Amino acid sequence: MKNFSGQALFLDRSDINTDEIIPAKYLTENTKNALKPHILEDLHLDGFNVAEDIIGRNIIVTRSNFGCGSSREHAVWVFEVNDINVVIAESFARIFRQNMFNCGMLAIELPKEDIDTIFALGTDGTIKIDMEQNLITAESGRGNSLSITFTMNEFDRELVKAGGWLAYADSKY
Amino acid sequence: MGKTIAEKIFAAHLRDTPSPTNVVLDIDVVLCHEITTPIAINDLVSHNMDTVFDPDKIKAVIDHVTPAKDSKTATQGKILRDWARRHNIKDFFDIGSNGVCHALFPEKGFIRPGYTVIMGDSHTCTHGAFGAFAAGVGTTDLEVGIHKGVCSFREPHTMKVTITGKLPDGVYAKDVILKIIRQISVNGATDMIMEFSGPVVDRMSMESRMTLCNMAIEAGGTSGICMPDRVTAEYLWPFIQDSHLSIDEAVEDFKKWHSDPDADYAEELHIDVSDLKPQITYGYKPDEVKDVTEMEGSPVDQVYIGSCTNGRIEDLREAARILLNRKIAPTVRGVLSPATPAIYSKAMEEGIIKIFMDAGFCVTNPTCGACLGMSNGVLAEGEVCASTTNRNFNGRMGKGGMVHLMSPLSAAAAAVAGHITDPGKYI
Known part of the structure; x- marks a missing residue:
């Protein structure tokens, strides 16, 4: 399985769409790595500077309906090639969520209160995901810590364990 | 308890139930274009899995950038073209015969009532206008679809959208769907199939129904869907005349897919369009x-x-x-x-x-x-x-x-x- 721990990048807005994650003009690339420098290129948030803010971040924490819009799996790959394998959100657009699990990555949905709690921890903390215990452990840079349980669909869990849908489907169908 | 059209289509295509809330469906048509398919093809090749489940059930088009505008888009076209040739995919549309996928494929009669359809394109929901379950998917789903002819979905929940009244002159399906999205928001139909029905939909042409279903994704919907009826049968007649005795008989046959009156809906929305203004x-x-x-x-x-x-x-x-x-x-x-x-x-x-x-x-x-x-x-x-x-x-x-x-x-x-x-x- 991929790495599911690290520091969080907080994106404090709902409805962040796939065009903001990776603009369509880069869809002419035929390798995932070529997408790497263009992550979140068209996302405009107050005080957000993607080049600086992305450094050392492995998990995205965000609001509702993340990944809406296009079906482009490039929006998942651009995270993957930047070593971001987890997105924690209040909710996801269906295709984006499926694309995450299909690539053996984690799209975790939490209630708004839990997302607020993680946001309150601040940007210096570390988040760990324990898939066996369904537990998110977050530690702030100031020593505060918290644990939040999450639910995960059993099929999605199997996809993550298999490393994605291609490997799963090839072994089963 | 009766079933919705989506539940009937799912039941008829069920391959596996990998969890109580997930299903794997057999897919009738896998549609491909040159933006999302080449990476799927390259990945299949790199895994020594470069086969297709059924070349007759795969349709491909170069549509997003055509004629190619630069070397990269030319390469995308070439990867799709070479792949279609090596797998004997006969329904491949290149310069001279190509057009926007969600307009071209229905025009060719590839989409039929009761079908399951996937494509690496979010606006695949358009094809639900024909009474099909049609969903946009990512490249990995597309790849497995090409290779194995299956795709996974969560069990279908449906939002029933009943459209009544009479559209004023100068107001169209586009205004109706914009009004609906205005009302339910960009995630109002997430993880749901939007079933459009009512007298306004019954009177719509297939073109208008496609416009309606096309933007289901903009409300987060998995697929738009309309009941297949006489309008559907007349549009499809050139393609179904060998398998149906008459248009009347096709209309009767299509009814097997219609949602039952006592079907269970996750949500219901009613909209009267008589006073609708351009949106x-x-x-x-x-x-x-x-x-x-x-x-x-x-x-x-x-x-x-x-x-x-x-x-x-x-x-x-x-x-x-x-x-x-x-x-x-x-x-x-x-x-x-x-x-x-x-x-x-x-x-x-x-x-x-x-x-x-x-x-x-x-x-x-x-x-x-x-x-x-x-x-x-x-x-x-x-x-x-x-x-x-x-x-x-x-x-x-x-x-x-x-x-x-x-x-x-x-x-x-x-x-x-x-x-x-x-x-x-x-x-």
């Missing part, structure tokens, strides 16, 4: 919608008529109603992109292309092009486009550009006026 998006999300009259006078630099939403013949006819014997404003660039060669050809026969050209429009070949800012009408920073497409995301038609989504009639009115205006003034 327009004002922001960067498809649910940021107003009445066109609320934006009266707002200037536009470009008007784009085309795409899988509104590039079909009836869309061109409606826009031509306004453009006939008129010129577009000198400050406006008008771009028409008929969605398929057949539509282009029909529009030539009907004199519509000439009306557009006389008005001052540029007519491009069928392609997705400007809709997603890839070619044929990309906006410069600060420019505004009145567009018949489906997405107004920030940067969608070009970095720093603003897109206002509207009907073809409203777009034609904006072209003539040079600014957003009530199309009712011109009809």
